[in-house]
Amino acid sequence: MLLSDLMREGRASLSALYPAEEARSMVEMICGDLLGTRPYTAVVEPGFQVTEEGAAAVRAALARLAAGEPVQYVLGYAEFAGRRFRVGPGVLIPRPETEQLCRLARERAESFSHPVRVLDLCTGSGCIAWTLALDLPGARVTGVDISDEALSYARSQPLAVPGMEIPLFLKGDVRADLPFPEASFDLLLSNPPYVCQSERMQMRPNVLEHEPPLALFVPDDDPLLFYRALARQAKRLLSPEGLGLVEINAALGPDTERLFRDAGFARTWLLRDFSDRDRFVIFQKNAAAAASWPVPEK
Ligand SMILES: C[S@@+](CC[C@H](N)C(=O)[O-])C[C@H]1O[C@@H](n2cnc3c(N)ncnc32)[C@H](O)[C@@H]1O
Structure with missing residues (x-):
């Protein structure tokens, strides 16, 4: 025809x-x-x-x-930061906002004089982990997720190039203790579940009916539960000059930033995405090290 x-x-x-x-x-x-x-x-x-x-x-x-199936699931891949990532039912489709998170991390990583050690919690398809491993030569990247399905996508992304450090993907629950020594990472990134159940009404049916709820939702009465867990992990796992970068619910910007400040991080920043919505919180353990991190303030 x-x-x-x-x-x-x-x-x-x-x-x-x-x-x-x-x-x-x-x-x-x-x-x-x-x-x-x-x-x-x-x-x-x-x-x-x-x-x-x-x-x-x-x-x-x-x-x-x-x-109603998302086009990325039908194609079997999603474009992210200029590369194709394998996706399908059971793993979140990477979003453009998360490319911005990777860009922020990449800019900061260049200030380290040693190969940077990166932890990506709630790694999903591994889009953050692979992007940083490919963009930062020598970087040692570890991704953690609780979902076996997500991990099978993360581990099998066809993105390895000769000479690169392949990211390591481990099963783990960010709300529990993770098996890494203290201060073993320079950068901790995460795009955890952050959509409140009450926000379902504003979402498109192809997201609600096809993308994994485990990747998306948190209870209305405790919307910051993952950020509390991330703050606890970051306090133990970040090196003294280390930096945390997390993607957040745009409706909860100041509350999420306050959570990291109250958890004892010396400096925090709330940054906006390309739609001018609160989207990222960056936090640093050590105030003295902050001078070398000229992160644009809101
Ligand atoms: C919003 S998705 C982010 C996926 C990927 N990082 C991205 O940006 O596209 C959140 C991920 O958190 C994982 N997750 C949910 N609860 C978790 C937990 N308690 N511990 C570790 N990972 C968890 C989900 O399986 C999902 O892959």
Whole structure:
């Protein structure tokens, strides 16, 4: 059949669920991935034919999209910080805000004179851990998650390059004791679950129905429970000049920053994301070391 007909059929099948532009871009992505076409192929080659098998594969993918499955799960990968990460049901799809967290960490890491030791708690797909391991030559990166499914994605990302230190991924509960010696990390990062149950109403059905609740939600009556655990881990595991960087719920910026200050961190910063929402808290153990960390203040 003609590619242009298949694409038209695809857009129509998604029209009940997605705005026209989003439906168009999803159809282009699916055709690009399964048929090797470009978004403009049907225009510049109006006679482009698709085989029976090709059309069947595209239709099967579109049926998953029409059932509300996120496009990244259907494709089997998500773009993050310029790389492709394997994702699928059972692991959170990396978000663009988290790329900003990696950028902040990378800038800070350059100030260390030794290869930086990084701990990524609640690692999920391993997007933070792999990004820093690839971007910071010599960095020794460890990722921890409680979910076996998430860990199987993190461990099997096809991103290793010759000579790099492959990140180590371990199963663990951030609310319990972790088996690392005191002061063994220079940077501690985390994007833990932080969405309140009461915020479900504002979320899209394809997130609610398909992404793992374990990765997303915290109880309304204790929304900062993971940050308390992270503060406790960071106090023990960060080196004296170490720095913690966490992604947070935009509705709880000042409360989350206060939690780290009250936990005894000498300096804390609350930073905004590209949508100008409170999104990151950075904390440092040692006030004297802070002079060498010119983090932009809000
Ligand atoms: C918001 S996702 C973040 C995933 C990844 N770091 C990212 O930015 O895309 C939170 C992750 O925390 C993990 N998690 C939930 N409870 C945990 C716990 N008690 N200890 C360790 N990991 C936990 C989930 O399995 C999930 O992978």
